[in-house]
Amino acid sequence: MNVIEVRNLKKYYGDVKAVDGISFEVNEGEIFGMVGPNGAGKTTTIECIEGLRKPDEGEIRVLDLNPQKDREKIYKLISIQLQETSYQDKIKVYEICEFFSSFYSNPLDYKKLLDKFGLHEFRNSYVMKLSGGQKQKLSILLALLPDPRIVFLDEITTGLDPKARREMWEMVKDLKKEGRVVFLTTHYMEEAEVLCDRVAIVDYGRIVALDTPEELVTKSGIDEMVSFEVDMIDVSKLREVKGVSVVNFKDGEVVLYGKGGDLLKGIVDYLNANRLTFRNLRTKKPNLEDTFLKLTGKKYEEEKDEDVN
Amino acid sequence: MKMLIETMKVDFKLQLRDFVVLFYSLIFPSLMLLIFGGMYGNLPSPFYGGFGTVDVMVPSFVGIVVAVNGIMNLPLTLVEYRDKKILKRLMATPLKPVYIIISQLVVNLIITIIGFLIVAVFGKLIFNLHFYGNVLLFIVAFLISTLSIFSIGFLIASFIRNSRVATTVANIIYFPMLFLSGATLPLETMPKFMLGIAKAVPLTYAVDLIKRTWLSSDIAWLDMGLSLSIDIFLLCAVTVVCFIISITQFKWYYD
Structure with a gap:
């Protein structure tokens, strides 16, 4: 069954075609990834699917709901981690957990999640005192509270050190083991290769290739x-x-x-x-990065940490 | 309803951790009262039409508290929430977005009330403060004034995108307002020209309205070119206009 269906999605900002006719499906039980350079339209696409941006054209169904119209229903079933959200400086970890828990009628126990994510000892700390990796873990934790069927992760490891990045990867794999669908964007090819069951390579607002990482590499003929x-x-x-x-x-x-x-x-x-x-x-x-370079014909900018989109 | 209460709980805790809020809402008015009350006492003064200086000053200080919460705190919090994409994150939950605004209005109102109660109790204990008005009328005046000043804050939050700019703008509006509205310095001391400027400041009418209802149950009293009906009309007009513009212009996040 397709949990997400996107048909001919378009989103323009003035003359900029941020997303220019994208179509794909995401299946039950998979980790689906979108990779592409900064400004390729990844964030715009993911936020249209999440219902946070209104598409100019095209149709999106998420768990058979319309993200624009079924707001309250959909946010009990899906959950998101935004690229670069921060929280209130002086809110404590347990307070923000309780706050987000209050949105759902039957939330997961945040205390167990704090334990699981190694954040238990920080429950009384201000969020601003957490490290980048801990903040991202907290973001995932908050996203898990509704016990969602689909989790959207936008650039979850950007700006993290290699150790924290690997920890994130383990967390994402766990989400899949728990039976959740994961939709992620990244500009780290290695990350997509390690995590994703299927990868869409996006460039200039279009999907240039979509397949399993292995098939993408094989088909590239490199x-x-x-x-x-x-x-x-x-x-x-x-x-x-x-x-x-x-x-x-x-x-x-x-x-x-x-x-x-x-x-x-x-x-x-x-x-x-x-x-x-x-x-x-x-x-x-050849790896996914070589494939990407061949398909998009450009040098990949791994160093840039910001998506301008 | 549970979500609204939880939102208010969080917002309230956060406000109490904010030094600027604490200082200007809860400490500054009492400090002013100590200084000016210490200078002039609270004996009937011909300058204030026979009222004690403290009796006139305490209701005026409501203006300080209302303005710091409405002009500084409310917009700065909302702009910060938007700037940090907290509003955007909350949009992707079942929380009703309007609760965030209601929570801000209610929490800032509560802090304004607490701030005012502190200075009033202080005045009573140290300077034997008097209340001459009608309690119900005073409460209505307090609410009308608060709402109108808060609506200005909401307007600021609707037009300013960036936290640093918002802080600058709020300061530029807040401090002159403080001294030109009768909230701190009595309008009675001002020359005609300055009084003219004061009349362009919405807070002036809020302070005047609160002072009137504090000092007399006879609402026609005290005329400095202001009157009860003008106060109420202008404050209500400000509230309606600012809220309508804000509601149409306010963005939870920018694309």
Whole structure:
């Protein structure tokens, strides 16, 4: 069953086509991700689905409800973490938990969640005293209070250190284990690759590709890289090995590109058959980032932490 | 209803953790009273038409408390909530958005009342403060005044996007208002020209209305070119106009 259906979504800001005709579905039980550079339309899309922005065109159904019209019903079933929300400086952790709990008739026990997220000892702290990672955990905790069927996470790990980021990933995986659908946006390709069952690559307000991370990479047709060190080699013979497309040999190092499941085996067989001793054999498979670069034709800006959208 | 009460509980706690609110609402008026009461006492004074200085000053100080809550606190809180996207986050919950506004109005009203009670009790204990008016009439005057000043704050919150700008604007409006409305310095001491400026300040009418209803149950009393009907008319007009504009212009978040 499709829990989210988006048909031909458009949202323009003046001349800027923030979202320019996006369609997709999200299925029960999956972690669905949107990746793309800053300003690609990720946040606009997610906020249209959440009912926080009004689409100019197109149709959105979330759990068979219209996010614009069924506001009160929908916010008992879905929950969100906004990109860059902060809370009142001088509200205490337990106070904001109680406040958000009061919105729902049967909320999850925030005390158990504080325990689970390692925030128990901070329950009496002001929110402003929490670290970035702790604030994000609190955001997820608040989003979980209604025991939602779908959780929307917008750039959940932006600005976090690597350890906190990995903790977030574990939390997101747990959401899936609990049977929730997760819809996330990120501009970290690695994050999408690790977490998402399916990924939509967005650029200039359009989806340029949508599939499982593995399929996206495979379909991209990007070559695998194999490198090794060898004293002497006949480059033209090496080119004849099945799957190999490009071979470079310089200063005793071979760097070659090619594809196919037998690529590495073919190369090693060739080297052994010709009694060539090789050292430091390494391979690098294409990843989602390579795929992204190929599809969008641009250098990915991982450093920028802000989505202008 | 439960949600509204929870919202007010949170807002109230947060206000009590805000130094500016505490100082100007709860401490500053009493401090002023100590200074001026200490200087002039509360014996009948010909300058105030036979009323004691403290008896005239205490109801005027309502203006200080109303203004700090309505002009500073209310808009600054709302703009901060919007700036930090708290309003946006709350929009994605079943909470009725209007509760956030109601909560702000109610909580600021409660703090205004507490602030006024403190200075009144202080006046009673130290300077033997008198109340000459009709209690019911005074309460109505208090509410009309408060609501009108709060509506101005709501208007500020509707037009200003950024917390820092809002703080500047609120300060620019608040402090001159404090001294030009009769809330701190008596209008009786002002030359005609300054009195003219004072008449352009809405808080002047709020202070006048509260003072009238405090000092007399005869509502036609005390004329400085102001009158009860003008006070009530102007304050109600301000309230209606500001609320209508605010309701149409207020944004919970910006796209």
